[in-house]
Amino acid sequence: MPGANSSPAARLLYLYRTMARIRAFENAAEEASRGSVAAFGATANTTALVRGPLHLSTGQEAVAAGVCANLLRSDCLTSTHRGHGHTLAKGADASAMMCELFGRADGTNKGKGGSMHIADFAVGMLGANGVVAAGIPIAVGAAHSAKIRGSSAIVACFFGDGAINRGPFLEGLNWARIFDLPILFVCEDNRYSATTATDAMTAGAGAAARARGIGLPAETVDGNDVIAVDDAARELVARIRAGNGPQFMHALTYRIKGHVSVDAAAYRDQGEVEQAIESDPLKLAGSRLAALGVPAERIAEVDAEAQAEIQAALAAAHAARVPDPDEAYADVQDTGAGQWR
Amino acid sequence: MALMNYAQAACKALAEAMRADASVVALGEDLGHGGVFGQYRGLQQEFGKARVIDTPISEATIVGAAVGMALTGLHPVVEMRVVDFALCAIDEIVNQAAKNRYMFGGQGRVPLVARLPIGVWSGSAAQHSQSLEAWFAHIPGLVVVAPATPADNHGLLAAAIACGDPVIYMEHKELWGFQGEVPAQAECVLGKARIARSGTDVTLVSWSRMLHTALAAAEQAAQQGVSIEVIDLRTIWPWDRQLVLESAARTGRLLVAHEAVQAAGFGAEIVATVAQELGIPVRRAGAPRIPVGYARTLEDAARVSAETLLLELSALVNGDGRGRSMA
Numbered sequence: 001m002p003g004a005n006s007s008p009a010a011r012l013l014y015l016y017r018t019m020a021r022i023r024a025f026e027n028a029a030e031e032a033s034r035g036s037v038a039a040f041g042a043t044a045n046t047t048a049l050v051r052g053p054l055h056l057s058t059g060q061e062a063v064a065a066g067v068c069a070n071l072l073r074s075d076c077l078t079s080t081h082r083g084h085g086h087t088l089a090k091g092a093d094a095s096a097m098m099c100e101l102f103g104r105a106d107g108t109n110k111g112k113g114g115s116m117h118i119a120d121f122a123v124g125m126l127g128a129n130g131v132v133a134a135g136i137p138i139a140v141g142a143a144h145s146a147k148i149r150g151s152s153a154i155v156a157c158f159f160g161d162g163a164i165n166r167g168p169f170l171e172g173l174n175w176a177r178i179f180d181l182p183i184l185f186v187c188e189d190n191r192y193s194a195t196t197a198t199d200a201m202t203a204g205a206g207a208a209a210r211a212r213g214i215g216l217p218a219e220t221v222d223g224n225d226v227i228a229v230d231d232a233a234r235e236l237v238a239r240i241r242a243g244n245g246p247q248f249m250h251a252l253t254y255r256i257k258g259h260v261s262v263d264a265a266a267y268r269d270q271g272e273v274e275q276a277i278e279s280d281p282l283k284l285a286g287s288r289l290a291a292l293g294v295p296a297e298r299i300a301e302v303d304a305e306a307q308a309e310i311q312a313a314l315a316a317a318h319a320a321r322v323p324d325p326d327e328a329y330a331d332v333q334d335t336g337a338g339q340w341r
Numbered sequence: 342m343a344l345m346n347y348a349q350a351a352c353k354a355l356a357e358a359m360r361a362d363a364s365v366v367a368l369g370e371d372l373g374h375g376g377v378f379g380q381y382r383g384l385q386q387e388f389g390k391a392r393v394i395d396t397p398i399s400e401a402t403i404v405g406a407a408v409g410m411a412l413t414g415l416h417p418v419v420e421m422r423v424v425d426f427a428l429c430a431i432d433e434i435v436n437q438a439a440k441n442r443y444m445f446g447g448q449g450r451v452p453l454v455a456r457l458p459i460g461v462w463s464g465s466a467a468q469h470s471q472s473l474e475a476w477f478a479h480i481p482g483l484v485v486v487a488p489a490t491p492a493d494n495h496g497l498l499a500a501a502i503a504c505g506d507p508v509i510y511m512e513h514k515e516l517w518g519f520q521g522e523v524p525a526q527a528e529c530v531l532g533k534a535r536i537a538r539s540g541t542d543v544t545l546v547s548w549s550r551m552l553h554t555a556l557a558a559a560e561q562a563a564q565q566g567v568s569i570e571v572i573d574l575r576t577i578w579p580w581d582r583q584l585v586l587e588s589a590a591r592t593g594r595l596l597v598a599h600e601a602v603q604a605a606g607f608g609a610e611i612v613a614t615v616a617q618e619l620g621i622p623v624r625r626a627g628a629p630r631i632p633v634g635y636a637r638t639l640e641d642a643a644r645v646s647a648e649t650l651l652l653e654l655s656a657l658v659n660g661d662g663r664g665r666s667m668a
Contacts, residue, residue, distance in 0.1 A: 076413065109446035121448040126412055131436055137405020138437065144406055145413040148366060148391055171399035175406065178397065331447035333506040335484045335531050336579025 001069065008227075009292040013302065015226045016285045018065035020306035022085040023282055025094055026058045026257075028310045029084065029101055029115070033261045042262035049317075050101045054115050057085040059224075059256030062281035063188045064089040066229025067156055067249070070237045076124040076142045076155045078135035080188075081116050082255075083128030086158050092120035098313035104320035111323040112331070124153075133163035136172035136185075143181035143246075154182040154240050162193030164207045173214045176246035184236055185211065185248045188223065190255035195267055211248035223251030224281040227288065256280070342524055348380040348517040350491035354498035354527060355381070355418060359388050362416065365502060368394040368403060369420025369456075377422050378458075378517040400426055404433035404455060408441060411451045416502060423514060424457035425468050438507040439482035454501045454508045459487065460550055460600055461633055461644060462514035469514075470633035470643075472549070472601035477509040478578040478610070484508040484531060485577040489552040491521035493575060496529030504531055511577075513550045534581035536588070540570035543594040543657050546585055546611060548574040551600045551645065558650035567658050577607055582614065589615050594657040595623045598650055603627025603666065622662025626653045 002010040033054045035045030057064065060082070068089035071077065079086040087097060092108060100107030101115050108120050119127035126142060129135045139157035146153045163169055164187065176183050187207040191198055204210065208218035217239070221232045229251055236247040254276040258265035265273075289299055329340065345353070358365045367384065373395045375382035385393035396403050400421065407417035421427040427434065434455065441451045459472040477485045484506050488494040494512060501508040508531075537552060538559050547555040552573045559569035570588050574580055589595045595615050597608035608625035616623045626645050633643045652667035 078409075107446070109444065109448070112446045113444045117444045119445040119448060121412075121445070126409070126449070127441070127445055129437075131432055134405070134432055134437060137402040137433060138409040138412070140402060141406030141409020141411075141417075142413045143409070145410040145415050148410075149364075149414060168401050168405065171397070171402035172405075174397060175399060175402050331443050332481050333442070333484065335504050335506045335508075339579045339582070 009289065009294050011230070012227060012285060012289055012292065013294060013298070015065045015069055015230060016282070016289060016299070017302050017306065018069070018089050019061035019226060019282050019285060020303050021094065021309060022061040022064060022088050023058065024306045024310040025084055025088060025097070025313070026056045028098070028314055029054060030056055030257070030261050032101070032314070035262065037260065037262055039260065040258065040263040050115065051103060052114060052116070054261040055082040055259065056257045056261055057082045059276065059280060060188060060190055060253045061085055062226035062229050062285070063186065063223045063251045063253055066226045067184070067186055067233045069230055070233040071156055073123055074153045076126050076139070076153060077158070078126050078139040078142070078155070079128040079158050080132070080135060080160055080163070081128060081130055082160070083118055084115065087118050087120060087125050087128070090120070090125045091123035092125055094309055094313040095316040096120070098317040099320045102317040102320065103322065104317060105323040105327065106320040110327065133159055133166035133168040135159060136163065136168045139183060140172045140175050140181060143176065143183040144179055146182055147179070154184065154237065156184045156186060158186045158188055161187060161189040161191065161198040161202070161207065164210060165202060173211060173216060173246070177215045180245040182240050183246045184233070184240055185216070185246065187248070187250045189250060189252050192255055192259065194259045195263065195265070206250070208248065208250040216246050216248045218248035218250060220250040220252065223253030224279050224284060226281055226285050253281070254279070342522045344520060345491055345523050346517065347491045347494050347512070347519045348378050350495040350523045351380045351498050351512065352382055352384065353523070354495045354502070356384060356387065357527070358499060358502045359384070359392065364414060365416045365418065366392045366394065366410065367418040367420065368396050368407060370396055370398055370422060372420060376420060380517065381420070400429035401433050404430040405437060407453045407455070408433060408437045408451055411453045412441070412449045417453045418502060419453060419455040421455060421457045423462070423469050424459050424473050424511065425471050427455065427457045434477070434509070435480050439480045443482060450505055451507045452505045454498070454510050456510045456512060458514045459511045460513040460515055461640065463640065464635065466635040467632040472599065474511055474577045475601060475605060475607040478607055482507060483578065485511065486531065486575065487511045487549040487577055488575065489516070489549055489573050491519060492523045493529060495523045496527040497531070497575060499527035500529045500531050511549065516550055529575070532576045532579045532581060534575055534584045535573045536570060536584070537573045538569065538571040540568035540592065542568045542592055543596060543654055544570045544572060544585070544588040544592045545650070545654070546572045546574055546595070546597045547599060548577065549600060551598050554645065554647050555598055555650060558647040558654065561647065561651060562654055567654065569654065580611065585611065586615065586618060589621060590619055593621050594662065595621060596626065596650070596653050596657060598626040598645060600645060601627055602630050604630045622657055624653050624657055624662055624666070626650055626666065
């Protein structure tokens with residue numbers, strides 16, 4: 001990874017590559033999930049390869065890429081139901097992830113989790129979560145554990161704007177502050193709590209103000225500008241590693257797709273969506289790269305590499321074995337294993 | 342062997358585990374003051390505030406943080422004060438701790454022990470007096486334990502800390518001062534019940550404080566010439582089917598008694614299994630489906646007495662076991 005001292009173009013190209021990989025992954029997953037769930041007016045297509053609810057992070061790639069570029073492999077991360085981007089950016093293998101979305105035995109979770117519970121503990125990615133805000137206490141515990149064990153690892157805790165209205169947000173931030181834990185809270189604000197605009201559901205001045213109210217230093221950044229996210233994350237992570245306790249980032253971005261892949265999100269103002277597409281983080285980073293003198297061919301090459309990687313992941317997922325029904329009984333618990341009834 | 346009470350026995354088990362393994366930590370409210378019932382007395386003084394952690398009143402984060410700790414190399418013991426408060430952490434117990442290993446495909450383990458004391462706590466009314474062991478027995482991934490004696494509170498807590506699965510450890514709110522002999526070495530195995538009194542006419546299965554009511558009823562029955570075999574189940578899940586089935590096959594009659602509400606209680610699971618496998622007369626005794634009231638008369642209405650158990654036993658011994666519950 002090009003470090004902070006590398007040339008701005010090299011660093012940005014690295015960040016762009018991560019974003020391009022996430023975008024390609026999300027597009028491929030969306031394609032494979034067409035009609036995967038009966039909701040939002042869609043009829044279930046029982047032959048869809050990616051089953052059930054698929055929450056895409058399309059348009060939010062800069063937050064995952066910019067924050068994770070400042071983490072080490074030994075650092076931990078917790079994510080949300082919209083977690084593919086965080087998982088890829090933390091270093092998980094795209095093929096193992098796509099296998100998981102396809103429900104294959106070779107998936108990161110052996111086909112037991114799918115999109116909503118994607119995880120790769122080997123790279124410190126401690127799990128996406130199907131329950132809003134539920135990753136916060138787990139992240140706090142991982143950070144508390146690092147402190148108790150004398151580990152130098154830190155934890156990045158991603159959650160959405162909807163999560164700040166749940167109790168674990170208050171509990172977790174308070175806990176992190178009183179125990180001075182090495183944790184970066186990242187509120188990835190895509191403006192929607194499922195299908196409802198979060199603003200209409202949130203009192204007061206929002207995520208950063210709430211964090212400051214609990215005594216956490218908080219930065220608000222343009223979450224579509226990967227350089228801004230990278231710069232802010234570098235500073236916040238440095239403070240955490242220096243022993244200054246928990247820090248908070250409020251990253252303003254936009255969910256280009258619906259709540260789940262079958263949600264056309266017709267409840268949104270079309271002008272709002274058009275404006276969001278204008279400030280697409282990949283588009284923005286592409287023009288920054290051009291301004292830094294990176295040739296268009298180089299950018300196209302990175303795009304093509306990302307496409308090729310995800311095509312290979314799709315091929316691997318198609319070819320992979322589905323779990324044997326007997327595997328449904330593995331990894332439940334050791335005490336009383338075999339006593340199913 | 343040493344004489345000690347139920348709280349001291351648990352304290353001894355935790356202290357031994359913490360001395361043997363630096364990864365064992367405890368967290369919850371008021372632990373530095375010894376815990377609500379004295380079951381943590383002296384531990385913070387011995388092991389320090391970093392390992393015996395006083396927390397805010399944040400049940401969801403107490404359990405959720407313990408999940409994060411367990412995933413990253415610690416063995417947390419979590420205190421919830423009473424099971425009723427653990428309902429503030431039900432997502433963290435049911436969706437996080439219990440599901441983690443399975444839904445992430447075995448990438449991690451959650452070796453945590455959550456202490457959720459059950460039972461009527463006299464005078465404490467509806468929100469401090471529930472017995473919810475059946476709720477947790479229903480959740481794949483969890484082990485559910487309910488010790489009835491100081492010896493078992495020592496042995497089973499040691500086994501729970503060592504077991505590696507998430508354990509819902511349900512002490513009884515009114516057994517803390519109960520005295521008994523405790524062996525120097527912990528010698529309990531999760532999933533193994535114990536014959537607390539041998540008998541030949543009826544098998545009576547119980548756990549937690551109701552075990553002592555069951556033993557009292559068995560003593561009275563003996564004076565009437567009826568021989569009751571009393572089994573202390575100790576672990577609710579996985580329950581010791583082998584011992585219960587073996588005993589019930591021998592006596593030919595089964596009664597299960599618990600302090601929890603009878604409807605959808607764990608007794609229903611046991612009697613249904615025994616009826617299905619052995620086809621013998623079975624009965625169950627639990628509390629009526631009412632909240633626990635404050636006034637003593639109301640509280641007593643929610644209790645299952647030895648007299649009720651004697652009526653239930655009589656229905657099995659003097660009849661064919663058919664008929665409505667006596668409670």
